[in-house]
Amino acid sequence: MKIVKPNPPKEDQEVASRIHRRNFLRYLGAGSAFLTAATLASGCHKDDDDFNMGGEGVSLGSGDIAVLNYAYALEQLEAAFYTQVVNAQFSGMTATELAYFTDIRNHEIAHREFFKAALGANAIGSLEVNFSAVDFSKRDSVLGTAKAFEDLGVSAYNGAGQYLSNTDTGKVYLGLAGKIVSVEARHAAYIRDLISNGTFAADDVVDANGLDKVRTPAEVFTIAAAFIKTKINTSTLPR
Incomplete structure (x- = not known):
């Protein structure tokens, strides 16, 4: 069984160190005011018992903080x-594929670090993940898992936006999430076409109205739970 410990590998730490959190937030148009707003929002929306440990497992908090921690966990x-x-590097990985997977890795680390910085003291800790079902030496296993993760991530962001508050802060969150989900969709399209060319917008993810799939937090965690060893209390997430 392959259990990945919370401590990130050296390469991860090097990428994260290049992402200066304050500069990253400024680049996204938020800056230090966003961090302050996030802290204030958590104080306004959370119930202390729920936030500290309202049930078994790591609490995500409540209100907008719960939604952000939900996204942070997935990232x-x-x-x-x-x-x-x-x-x-699975057998037969080409130099081009390695370059693209490296780009995707860097994007995901950047997203993770963004949420960690935005949440500040309200952020959940580092999660232990379980990739025992993935054979990283085999192309099909890696691509199949990548497809599942990317499709899941896009549908998760699509479903989470409705739960953000209709405040100025909530609207900032929504705008930033929109920028992130568009990148996740680019990843999904690339992975899908690696598996089968032309399936980047197949009807299992895009409906007849040209709209992408939406999943609720409960649906997302039901799927993601197989890959997360850390027990997470999802009871405070919007329903």
């Missing part, structure tokens, strides 16, 4: 997965 999962993909 931790994806960053850990692609770090392992780049380190292991």
Whole structure:
């Protein structure tokens, strides 16, 4: 069984160190005011018992903080997965594929670090992930898992936006999430076409109205739970 410990590998730490959190937030148009707003929002929206440990497992908090921690958990999962993909390099991986997977890894680490910085003291800790079901030496296993993660991530962001508050802060969150989900969709399209060319917008993810799939937090965690060893209390997430 392959259990990936919370401590990130050296390559992960090097990438994260290049992402100066304050500069990254400024680049996204938020800056230090966003961090302050996030802290204030957590104080306004959370119930102390729920935030501290309202049930079994790591609490995500409540209100907008719960939604952000939800996204942070998924970005931790994806960053850990692609770090392992780049380190292991499945048999037959081309130089172009390695370059693209490295880009995806860097994007996911950047997303993870963004949420960690935005949440500040309200951020959940580093999660332990379980990739025992993935054979990182085999192309089909890696691509199949990558497809599942990317499709899941896009549907998770699509479903989470409705739960953000209709405050100025909540609207900032929504705008930033929109920038991130568009990148996740680019990843999904690339992975899908590696598996089968032309399936980047197949009807299992895009419906007849040209709209992408939406999943609720409960649906997302039901799927993601197989890859996350850390027990997470999802009871405070919006329903």
